[in-house]
Amino acid sequence: MSVLDVSHLQIGFAGTPEFAAVKDLSFTLKAGETLAIVGESGSGKSLTALALMGLLPKTAILRGDAAFADGDQKRILQELNGTTWQDVRGRVVSMVFQEPMxxxxxxxxxxxxxxxxxxxxxxxxxxxxxxxxxxxxxxxxxxxxxxxxxxxxxxxxxxxxxxxxxxxxxxxxPQILIADEPTTALDATVQQEVILLMQQLQREHETSMIFITHDLSLAARIASEVLVMYKGQVMEYGAAEVVLKHPQHPYTQALLACRPSVNHKSERLPVVSDFWQPENELLTSESELKNIPAAKRENSQSNKSILKVENVRIWFPQKKNWLRNALEYFKAVDDVSFELYKGETLGLVGESGCGKSTLSRGIMGLVPIHDGHIYFDGKDLAKASQQEWLTARRKMQMIFQDPFSSLNPRLTVGDIVSEPMRVHRIVSRSELKKETLRVFDLVQLPASAYDRYPHQFSGGQRQRIGIARALGLKPEVLICDESVSALDVSIQAQILNLLRDLQQELALTYLFISHDLSVVYYLCDRIMVMQKGKIVETGTAEAVLKHPTNPYTQRLVDAV
Known part of the structure; x- marks a missing residue:
């Protein structure tokens, strides 16, 4: 028995090619089952969900139909208005939105x-x-x-x-639950807990679910059927077992191949264009791709320490204990020590709230340090003057987790990337635009991006802008804070390849912060595991993730 029948659904917007957002989408959702809709950003996944909730913007044009089962009657999408939607929304169909904040x-x-x-x-x-x-x-x-x-x-x-x-x-x-990327940017352990919770509630209340994601491994775990979308069109639709294990369409094959795995260590990641371009159909078959020689990663790591962190504590005052006449502190980072060697990539992993981002911000001087030492370029940054920090920040830069919120929406991309170079006087004013365009070329941004604004770019392109801004100062160390966590697998593969190429070309050293263990294993030489403000395990990527000794690390690995 079906609870939702979608037939030839089309969505478009005024001023754009007719029905370019979603083109001729049809599927059936059965009672108690889960349908996963997968695809890259801009494929029309979330627009489809908003259409089924009656939440499309007023400028949207909708054609086609969807019929909801509501007891003995059918609710037709196109016939619902403001009053009837109030009865349907929440009781018949409900939604978990992508960004809870x-x-x-x-x-x-x-x-x-x-x-x-x-x-x-x-x-x-x-x-x-x-x-x-x-x-x-x-x-x-x-x-x-x-x-x-x-x-x-x-x-x-x-x-x-x-x-x-x-x-x-x-x-x-509700009879139907629509979950739009409900676990994006969550840690593996939290993600597992949220998925198990949703499945438990689904069984208890016999709810059907539409699960929207760009994570194919997650779709394999939770869905009975999978629908693959690309630029508003259905590429493949069928049983999850068939679609994800024996994909027929080259686009589905490409998405599966882009994901970092244990087999990709030291190799260049394949990207969607290696397999398929919409105008050319199949470019390379899955079996042929395996025979393409992949560029091996050269180990540029040295034994020279470039950054040394000693017994760093970052504590935040919470309240005063009047009996002891002393402040009580929240210990976000508690007695952390490590060394970062020139040319290496050091991974830092752990659950949300363990102190990863706070530690990185402490190293950059963005939050005050309670105690400890940070040695960089012969200076203890914990005691550095403002001028010394200015010099240090030219050599040590940070790529922030959310590129959109870290880019000024009122500045053009050219101004965003050139501003740090102007402040630090990397080149003369007359050479500033030329140098900015050179950095654009490094991160594969077109010259036309110079006069455009951040909102005019995709997530992957905005991440490249953040990388370009950091590279403009010709740093020695890059701190990457969850820089690929919310990107589609295809864009993620492009950014990871780019980071590795730049490391080879510019002799960069990375502190790479992530909760995605497959990405960390692929990119990093060594890994530190953080729990409740402390480093609980350190070693090579191979040793830590394949043979973990700490129970907490074992739990992280098991959750993947």
Missing amino acids: SALNPVMQVGKQLSEAISAHQRVSHDKARQIAIEWLGKVQLPEPEKIYARFPHQLSGGQKQRVMIAMAMCHH
């Missing part, structure tokens, strides 16, 4: 947001809605639900916010 009201307690949704749809009293909300916070396995009820979104971790969103979507017992 932007989906939750930052100035309202999460419990009140949940009880407000319950009051609107279930028509119960305020006290009853609060009681149901607390019960659901417990159902999604949040600790101390009554305390969580009174917290604001910024007081919760990424995984906890996602659980609140799941509770909000599931509390009305």
